[in-house]
Amino acid sequence: MSESYDVIIIGGGPAGLSAAYSAWENGAKKILVIERDRELGGILQQCIHNGFGLHHFKEELTGPGYAHRCMELIKDKPEIETLIDTMVLEITQDKTVVAVNPKKGLLELHAKTIILTMGCRERTRGAIRIPGERPAGVFTAGAAQRMVNMEGYLPGKKAVILGSGDIGLIMARRMSLEGCKVEAVLEICSFSNGLTRNIVQCLEDYDIPLYLSHTIVKIHGSERVTGVTVAKVDERMQPLPGTEFDIECDTVLLSVGLIPENELSRGLDLKMEPLTSGPVVDQRRETSKPGIFAAGNVVHVHDLVDFVSEEAEIAGKFAALTAQGMLEGELKHVEVTTGDGIRTCVPQRLSLPEEGETLRLFMRVGAPEQKVRLEVTSGDTLIVSKLLPFAKPSEMIALNLPAEKTKLISGDLKVALKREA
C-alpha cells in the first residue's frame, strides 16, 4: 500500500464511509479509510433494528442494511483503500497518521487532508457515580447490544435500565424478545431522552414501565447484581428522601449518554466545544486546524444516522477539494453563538465566500418546548426564522440557510428561540 494520500479518514462507520464516497465523488484520487474493528460499518452492525435510512437512502433499513449500502458505495473503486483491524495511535501536526495493524505492524501514512470520523462511546457507571456495591451484571446498553446481537449471549434474565436514551429503549425491547424480563426503565430527567416512536414500540408494546424523574440510588449484590434501590428526584435531580423503593434484578443496563471519542483530536490540539464534547467546525466541517475535517458523532452526538451521512458528505467534499487545491478566495469568518433555549449548534463557525454558501445548522434545545420560533440573526438582521410546533432535546433540529441568505451575514450569527406571545 501507498504511504501518501489525498484524504485519510479515521473510522469506518457510517460517517467514514459516507465521507470516503463523497471525497471520491469530488475528485480525490487516493483515499484511505482506517477502521479498528474486524469489519467496516461501525456501530450499525450491532444495531439490528430497523428505522435507518429513510432520509438518506429513501427506504427503511436495519443498521447492518444501512452499513451495507454505505459499503456498496465505496466498493470496487481503485481510488478508495480500506484498512481494517488498524488502530490509529496519533495524528501529528504535519498530517502524518501513525497506526498499528497486526499484520503490517507500525504504519506511518501521510495525508493532504484528514477527516476525523471516530464516532462516540458510552458513558459508564463510573461517569455517573452510582453508589452501592460493585457486583457483576452492570453493563452499558451498547455492550449488552453487542453481546445479544453479535456474540450470542444474554447478559441477564431480569433487568432494570437506567436512562431512556434510544439505545436503552431499543435494548428494553430486544432483551424482552430474547426472554429477559425488563422490570423498568428509569429516567432522571422529567422527559424521555429517546425518540417518541421508541417509547411506543419498545416500552408500551411490552408493558415496560417508564419512571420519569427517577434514578438508581444504590446497586445491591456482592457477586452478582441482586437488585437496585430507586428514588424519585427533585427538579435539581437530587434524590428525594422517603421515595425509595427496591426492584429485584440481576442486570442493570446503562443508557446514560454518549461521549464523542476525541483523544486523537485533543492530541492535535484542536479547538473543542465543551457542550458537544467535539471539535469546533465550520459549515464545511473543517476544524480549527486547516486540512483537518471532522463529521458525525465525533463532532456532536446525532440521533439519526442519516444526518451523520449528510454531515460526512460535506466533510468528504471539502476535504477532497482542499486536497486538490481547488478552494480559493477570501473567506469571511463568523462565530455561531447560541441564545435562549438553544443548547448546541453545529457548525460553531462559518467560513463564507463573498457570494454566500448554502448550509444547514443542526441544533438541540435545552428543554422540551412547544410552539416556539427559531430565529437566526446577524446583528440586527433577521436571516431566517422558522416556527417549531414541538422541540425536544432528544431530536436534533435542522435548519436550511440558502446562499442568498448567508450572503447577508455581516457579523456573528446568533440562534435562539423566541416564545410566541
Add this chain to the structure above:
Amino acid sequence: MAVEKRALTCIVCPKGCAMTATITDGLMTELTGNSCPRGKKYAEEEILAPKRMLTSTVRVLNGELALLPVVSKSSLPKGRILACVEELRKITVLAPIAEGQVIVTNILGLGVDIVASRSMPAAEKD
C-alpha cells in the same frame, strides 16, 4: 354511534408525529397531526389491527460471527411477534449468507418472509 378520540404517536419514521384519531364505530373517520400519508396508513392499521416490523437474530454456523441478524420483509401482526421470535429460535443457518437471502419463508403462515439483514461470510480457516 360511538365516537372516540385516540392519541397516537406515529412510529413509521423517527419524526414521531403526535396524531389524534377520531374513531367512529371502530373505524378511523378523521386524523390530525400526521405529516405524511404513511402516518394515516399507520393510524388506520393501529386502530384496526396493529402491526410491527420484527428484527431479531438466528444462529449461524461456520460464519464470521455467531449470529445473523434478520428482519421481516414487511410488518407482522403485533400479537404474533413473540410467537415469531420463538420460531426463529429454532433456526440455524450455514454461512455464507447473502444480504436479503430468505431465512424463513412465510413465517407461521402469516404471509411474510424473514430475510438476512446483512451478509455473513464463512469463517476463514486458520
